[in-house]
Amino acid sequence: MAPFQTSVNINSEIGRDGQEVIEVQILPQDENWGENTTAVTGNTSEGSQSMEDVSNWPLESDTGLGFVCSRYFGTTVALGLSLVSFISPLAMVVLPKLGFFPGLSDNKAIQPSQIIQLLSCTAECKGILLSLAFKLVLLAIGIWAVFLRPRNSVLPRIFVFRAMMLVILAVCSFSYWLFYFVQINEATKALSVGEEAMDYTSLVSYVSSFGDTLIFIHYVGVILMEIRHLEPVYYIKIVRSPDGESRSYSIGQLSIQRAAVWVLQKYYTEFTIYNPYLEKIPISKSQRKAQASIKFYEVDSNTNTPTGQTRSTTGSATGSASRRRDSSTHNERYYEEAERERRVRKRRARLLSAAEDAFAHVRRVRLSAANGGALGPREAAQAVFPSLARALQKYLRATRQQPRHSADSVLAHLARCLSQDASPRAFLEPFLIEGPVLSAEQEARPIQRWSLISDELLARPLADNIEFQLRQGDISLICSIKQLPKFSLTEEVVDPKSNRF
Structure with missing residues (x-):
């Protein structure tokens, strides 16, 4: 819905420079509230295409498979790797107790008493296990608070620090698992030949060091990705x-x-x-008169006037008109902006008065109907909306805000303000004060x-x-x-x- 309409008339006359003369007129919009303007546009740039050709371009949907993959693939990989690293210490502690290593339990050279003694957990072992449990709980809280947040952006390139931390995490987990299996195999071979092997307490200490390493990796990740950029540079x-x-x-x-x-x-x-309609202020009557006063002479006329005299007359007429137009352009712009500001202030004052009268009427009706039978917020808004609709419409038209506010949205906002017993200025805040970009319905x-x-x-x-x-x-x-x-x-x-x- 545009605050004004344009009419373009292309005359068949040709100007002095061989160009067509195009007259643009601003037609006043009717008083009906609603979207009643039909715009037909045509692209004139050589690098653009018409609207009929837009369908030939494949547009990526925000809900397509490619977009979903690009948005969640990195998060899924990071979450999976973090989950594997977090569960690894628990698995390393539990697997020997579950008999997961057949070389240790099925070896006939190893006595059952040796296996029981090897897997026994002393007081020192229990203390290390308790410490490991608290480390993992604190690590889980830190990961949830810092890294398990929904991503609000899809970046075209990788996040270097994040990729680096994931690589370090993967290398660390792989290294600890590799040495874990090596130690288990060495312990099995040592028991087979009757040598002293690593007991369960040493294995728990090894897993506890893995937990410490994960905490330090998390600490470095917080510094690089969350704290480093806080210092203004x-x-x-x-x-x-x-x-x-x-x-x-x-x-x-x-x-x-x-x-x-x-x-x-x-x-x-x-x-x-951003209001694009403010850049398209209609041309005033004085500007149209100034444009209409410019005269164009036909150079190639078949009159008896000498050619040289005709050219000089045409050049002097158009030159003086051009100089007069250039000298008055800034004056016309200044007076147009001043007139627009005066008109906006005038309609703002009328809108404030109309809103105060409407809200005062609602308060009087509420006091008179305190015993019962009062209207609801929606009915009250529909009752008082006609008294301020004209003033609001004129103000929105003067400030070029009419495309952003429909009658239904204004009525819903009025009902909400009446239900919350807001003041008239609180109701007019979306129209009088320019809000941030995110407050626009189009955004x-x-x-x-x-x-x-x-x-x-x-x-x-x-x-x-x-x-x-x-x-x-x-x-x-x-x-x-x-x-x-x-x-x-x-x-x-x-x-x-x-x-x-």
Whole structure:
């Protein structure tokens, strides 16, 4: 639903430069609330295609198998490897008790008394087992609190630190299992020849060291992936195109792709909603009169006027009109913006008065019907909505917010405010104050697709003078990185006597 409609008339006349003269008129919208504008667009860029050709391009669905795999494959691998590493110490402790090693239980050279003595758990062994149990419980809590969180982004490149920690975890688990089986086999051979073998207490100590190693790996992972980037190192400036709104933040040591995710989180929560209709303010009557006053002369006319004289007359007329138009462009823009601001303030005041009167009427009805028979929030909203609908519609049209607020959404918001006994200004807050991007209904999608453009590899860390760009449709976020300076502070002692007057 557009706040205004356009009508394009293409005349058959040809201008001075051999171009067609196109007149664009702004048609006033009717007073009906609703989507009643039909827009037919045609792409004119040589790098674009018409809407009929869009179906020829394969679009990846947000619920397709490829998207689901790219989103959950890395998490599934990390979760599976972490689960195997977490269960490994428990399996190493339990397997000898379950008789999982047939070479130890079926060997006739080993007496049953030797096996019982070998698998006996002393007081020291029980203490180590208790310590191992607490280590695993604390490790499980740490993994759940830090790493078992739903991923809110799908990155085009691997996360280097995460991949490195998974490789270290896999190598560590494989190494401990390898030496575990080696020790079991050596113990079996030693018992067969009557030599002293490793008992169960030594095996539990070995497993306890495995638990300590897992805790240290988790500690290093927390430092690299959760703490390292908290210290501000760079300054990032985000400029939104096409309206030019900008924000500046301090950011830590992140990779380019993770910095892009961080930028998008800031964009959806701190940038105001982009309104493309504000860039298409209708042309005023004075501007249309100025355009209508321009005269074009036909150079190739078959009149008796000399050719040279005709060319000079045409050149002077168009040149003076062009200079007059250029000199008045900034004045026209200034007065148009001032007139628009004045009209917005006027309609804002009318809207506030209408909302206060409507809410005051609801309070009077509520007090008069305190004994029973009062209307519900929905019925009360439907009763008072016509009294402020016209003022609200005019304000939304002046501020170009009409496409974002339908009559049903406004009515539901009014009913919610009446049920919560909110003030008139609380009801008008979504219309008077520009909210963040995420507050718009059009942006309430579970998955937001953006394109990341950078001259550097996306997995590389941020550096000074790096720029990257995020694109989604007509909106682009241009991000530039600058390194924060190093600060040197010196202590200066001031003589107290020098402060006397």
